[in-house]
Amino acid sequence: MRSVDRLDRRMRPLGSFGHLMHRRVRARGIALPILALLAAVPTLAGQVRRGPPPARPDTTLPMTVEDYDPRSTLVVPGSPVPRAAFPFVDVHLHLRGTMPREELDQLVRDMDALNLAVGVNLSGGSGAWLRDQIEAFETAYPGRFVVFANIDFQNIDDPEFGALAAAQLERDVEAGARGLKIFKSLGMWIRDGAGERVPVDDPRLDPIWAKAGELGIPVLIHSADPAEFWQPMDERNERWLELRLRPRRGQQRSDFTFEQVLGEQLNMFRRHPGTTFIAAHLAWLGNDLGRLGQTLDEIPNMNVGLGAVIYEPGRQPRFGHEFFVEYQDRILMGKDSWQPEEYPTYFRVLESADEYFPYYRRYHAFWRMYGLDLPDEVLRKVYYENALRIIPGIDRSRFP
Numbered sequence: 001m002r003s004v005d006r007l008d009r010r011m012r013p014l015g016s017f018g019h020l021m022h023r024r025v026r027a028r029g030i031a032l033p034i035l036a037l038l039a040a041v042p043t044l045a046g047q048v049r050r051g052p053p054p055a056r057p058d059t060t061l062p063m064t065v066e067d068y069d070p071r072s073t074l075v076v077p078g079s080p081v082p083r084a085a086f087p088f089v090d091v092h093l094h095l096r097g098t099m100p101r102e103e104l105d106q107l108v109r110d111m112d113a114l115n116l117a118v119g120v121n122l123s124g125g126s127g128a129w130l131r132d133q134i135e136a137f138e139t140a141y142p143g144r145f146v147v148f149a150n151i152d153f154q155n156i157d158d159p160e161f162g163a164l165a166a167a168q169l170e171r172d173v174e175a176g177a178r179g180l181k182i183f184k185s186l187g188m189w190i191r192d193g194a195g196e197r198v199p200v201d202d203p204r205l206d207p208i209w210a211k212a213g214e215l216g217i218p219v220l221i222h223s224a225d226p227a228e229f230w231q232p233m234d235e236r237n238e239r240w241l242e243l244r245l246r247p248r249r250g251q252q253r254s255d256f257t258f259e260q261v262l263g264e265q266l267n268m269f270r271r272h273p274g275t276t277f278i279a280a281h282l283a284w285l286g287n288d289l290g291r292l293g294q295t296l297d298e299i300p301n302m303n304v305g306l307g308a309v310i311y312e313p314g315r316q317p318r319f320g321h322e323f324f325v326e327y328q329d330r331i332l333m334g335k336d337s338w339q340p341e342e343y344p345t346y347f348r349v350l351e352s353a354d355e356y357f358p359y360y361r362r363y364h365a366f367w368r369m370y371g372l373d374l375p376d377e378v379l380r381k382v383y384y385e386n387a388l389r390i391i392p393g394i395d396r397s398r399f400p
Contacts, residue, residue: 078354081347087117087399088383092307092334095121097133110340117398120146122181134176143395149177157193162207173215178393180212182221187261200264213275218390222280223265227258242363269299278303286312289323307336311365314349321372328378332386
């Protein structure tokens, strides 16, 4: 029986099954060879539970998450849209005002291929620099470019800064500027002599916004950056890849928040109802079109541009379609950086009903795009009619 006792100890790991088998062994007097086989059951059972060892990754092909760029195997109807269905105004360009003639000629050829009728250069500067740009564009290609002026905040501590800046803006408009562009440095990086951040709604700047309204020109303003830039850079941050590749964009250590800067911008809009504003980049609310719509309802002098954020409506085609139809009079076409090969993604999102096609910069949006399938009357407004209404001096004859 010593062999059976040894079997008893070895079968204990099998729990109730082992206890049952042990009782049957004692009762029926099973031969020891069979007992030895049963004694091996725990080992066999363990092998069955564990299964085969997992396959090891092929370390001969190292790859990081930044490198991972899978090619979709999805086969659905659809095709690229290389040219806009209607001539359009790009209200958000940054161009060198004095470029070699050959470079300017190529720029216009690329514009023609895209059906880009009028480009708005937001980097116009002020004074003599602005006048030189306007003259260069008009001499080479009359009516193809519009230039916006900019503000120099260097003398923000001057008690007369607002009045002086407003007077300069008036001179710039007399020289041919058709609007005012405010860069994101206001509200984020510009500091006064005391080292304090200058908020977007700083009262010292009120004369500038009032003057723009008086002159009948729009103010296109970029305030803040995507809200995720302020969030922890962890596995839950939707902009993790962008922040990994562009770490200087992170605002986690800033002494101000996204909501703070956005709120300042909206306060400034409310305080100057007689001035027309264009919030660049869908006011960084393209990920929350419901909130953006409520904001547009509340602030009737606010409009939005599409520069560099087509990936937001492009991932919500049904709600995005509804938003564009509802606010068709408040949205303006814009691209931001001049990269001709990137425009077709805009056209495809706005015009087609295509599904699951790539965005042109993976670090901005790792997700795929879907077409909004907008009706022609909405496309016309987004592409050119809203710009013709808001920006003075655009050549109307270039559009249907």
